[in-house]
Amino acid sequence: MTTPTIMWFRQDLRLADNPALHAACKRGAIIPVYILDDIGAAEWKMGGASRWWLHHSLTSLQHSLDGCLNLYLGDPLTVLTQLAEETQAQAVFWNRCYEPWRISRDSHIKSRLSEAGVDVQSFNGSLLWEPWEVLKQDGSPYKVFTPYYRNGCLKRSTPRAPLPEPCNMDLAAKRHDSLLVDELGLLPDLRWDKKLEGHWTIGEAGAKDRLDRFISQGIEDYKAGRNFPDKPYVSRLSPALHFGEISPNSAWHASAEAAVLLGRENDLDTFHSELGWREFSYYLLYHFPKLPTANLQSRFDRFPWVNQSNSSLEAWQNGMTGYPIVDAGMRELWETGYMHNRVRMIVGSFLVKNLRIHWRQGANWFWDCLADADLASNSASWQWIAGCGADAAPFFRIFNPVTQSRKFDADGNYIRRYIPELAALPAKYSHAPWETPADILDNAGITLGKDYPKPIVDLIASRQWALQAFKSTKENGSRKLPADDTGVLEVPQL
Ligand SMILES: Cc1cc2nc3c(=O)[nH]c(=O)nc-3n(C[C@H](O)[C@H](O)[C@H](O)COP(=O)(O)OP(=O)(O)OC[C@H]3O[C@@H](n4cnc5c(N)ncnc54)[C@H](O)[C@@H]3O)c2cc1C
Numbered sequence: 001m002t003t004p005t006i007m008w009f010r011q012d013l014r015l016a017d018n019p020a021l022h023a024a025c026k027r028g029a030i031i032p033v034y035i036l037d038d039i040g041a042a043e044w045k046m047g048g049a050s051r052w053w054l055h056h057s058l059t060s061l062q063h064s065l066d067g068c069l070n071l072y073l074g075d076p077l078t079v080l081t082q083l084a085e086e087t088q089a090q091a092v093f094w095n096r097c098y099e100p101w102r103i104s105r106d107s108h109i110k111s112r113l114s115e116a117g118v119d120v121q122s123f124n125g126s127l128l129w130e131p132w133e134v135l136k137q138d139g140s141p142y143k144v145f146t147p148y149y150r151n152g153c154l155k156r157s158t159p160r161a162p163l164p165e166p167c168n169m170d171l172a173a174k175r176h177d178s179l180l181v182d183e184l185g186l187l188p189d190l191r192w193d194k195k196l197e198g199h200w201t202i203g204e205a206g207a208k209d210r211l212d213r214f215i216s217q218g219i220e221d222y223k224a225g226r227n228f229p230d231k232p233y234v235s236r237l238s239p240a241l242h243f244g245e246i247s248p249n250s251a252w253h254a255s256a257e258a259a260v261l262l263g264r265e266n267d268l269d270t271f272h273s274e275l276g277w278r279e280f281s282y283y284l285l286y287h288f289p290k291l292p293t294a295n296l297q298s299r300f301d302r303f304p305w306v307n308q309s310n311s312s313l314e315a316w317q318n319g320m321t322g323y324p325i326v327d328a329g330m331r332e333l334w335e336t337g338y339m340h341n342r343v344r345m346i347v348g349s350f351l352v353k354n355l356r357i358h359w360r361q362g363a364n365w366f367w368d369c370l371a372d373a374d375l376a377s378n379s380a381s382w383q384w385i386a387g388c389g390a391d392a393a394p395f396f397r398i399f400n401p402v403t404q405s406r407k408f409d410a411d412g413n414y415i416r417r418y419i420p421e422l423a424a425l426p427a428k429y430s431h432a433p434w435e436t437p438a439d440i441l442d443n444a445g446i447t448l449g450k451d452y453p454k455p456i457v458d459l460i461a462s463r464q465w466a467l468q469a470f471k472s473t474k475e476n477g478s479r480k481l482p483a484d485d486t487g488v489l490e491v492p493q494l
Helices: 019-027 038-044 048-064 076-087 100-115 145-154 204-225 238-243 248-262 265-287 298-302 310-317 324-336 341-354 359-369 375-386 401-408 413-418 438-443 459-471
Strands: 005-009 030-036 070-073 091-095 119-123
Touching: 005 019, 005 076, 019 030, 019 091, 019 119, 030 076, 038 100, 048 204, 048 238, 048 359, 076 100, 100 119, 145 265, 204 238, 204 248, 204 265, 248 265, 265 375, 310 324, 310 341, 310 359, 324 341, 324 359, 324 401, 324 413, 341 359, 341 375, 341 401, 341 459, 359 375
Parallel strands: 005 030, 005 091, 030 070, 091 119
Antiparallel strands: none
16 A cells, blocks of 8 residues: 655645646645745745735635645644654655745755655646756856747747646545644734735636636737736736746646637737746746845946935835826735736836835835735846846836836826826826826816825936936946935926
8 A cells, every 4th residue: 555645735736737746646645735934935935915815825725625735834844754754654745946945945855854765756837947957058047038038948848738637636634733724824914905805816716717818818919918007918827827826837838729729829929928037037046046135237236226215115115106107006016916017117117217226125015015926036027127137128228107108008097097096187197197287187186296296206317317327337437326316306396
């Protein structure tokens, strides 16, 4: 008779296309377990919105596993060792994670359990290509996305097809010492999470529904449509991909089948390349483990960030900068735990370039507020937007929030949705309310500075300061800027 296998769920909270679960079920009975490891995570302990998502995702997985999922808090090595001893399990299977702290923790666990005679096997359940398999001809890692993705990944192999959900799982009865999901303490005391609830169906079935909806509505015009925050062309799969409620392989192949039938190969290529950006973020994190904290381009170590401007940071966080598209994005984040990619770029550029606040401050706020907060994608994207990343946007590419707003939210629908105080303003003026004639503001019942803030920064002046600041980071930079000079205006002169 075979002994049971411990199936350690981590960032793979699903039954379908779960390689570790698939292999464990082939061996016989399984003991499913999830361990919340806040101490090992240290500074990368999950933020509020992610914890909220995880609570519901575990509830959903518990249901799918007929209540047999064992839940623990604490050190995974201690938990797994004890569990293996008490259940006579001689094998522990898991899908790999790629955060540096998890890589070192997991390799330690693997060697300790192996020494104790336990068969430990890890699988790839989160990525389309393993980061160590994709290298340049000289054996070094790629630093630029297009050659990484087109030459390194696509020419190497097609992502494997998804595995089916295991049928007739032999689940060991839940153990007496397992905690309840509520006992993990993932929900906030103040229950601010209530506002997020209406926006999501969390868990594997919800992720599958979102993928199906995207395939029937979004993929058809993804390439152009993905830029418009008010349009339904993006998948909103990011939290599900982050927690592994759905695999990237499922998203890759299901979208491919649909797009080929619809004759939308260009849209498919763009969607696949966005999944490719997710891969690239993990790739960068794997090969450059300091990605979350250190500039990949060291010239940015000399950049004169403005750190003492707390009021500007707070205005940004609270969606009160006076720039409607920025404020709508920040409020979308607060209300839903998500922000559209185009708007993430706009608010990110505004923070690091117009306000000259360090990208890590932005990344920290996102870490706490995003349901899809992901160490790889968040760090790589903030470095990209700040210009200090591997294959970053050139620093001089400073998004103008008004131009972006006019282009990508021309009807002002996105702004109206998240900034009700501007709802009565004609669309034409919603992008730059300070340019609105007084009688129109009066008719809309808006007093700027009272009902909605005046802009906290002059776009032209702050852009110039940002470019000067960038110049000053040259090895022999001609001048060093004082760190408190942001171009932030007390009285906006616009
Ligand atoms: C400043 C900033 C911070 C970000 N932080 C995160 C983060 O913490 N977690 C996160 O998942 N994404 C992050 N992104 C990337 C991107 O904004 C989101 O992945 C995307 O908006 C998710 O929406 P979606 O699922 O509807 O995307 P879709 O357009 O439907 O794309 C499908 C999937 O591809 C992946 N993807 C798409 N664009 C990117 C990208 N630029 N980089 C990496 N992966 C991408 C995501 O997994 C996404 O779910 C960030 C972007 C910026 C500019």
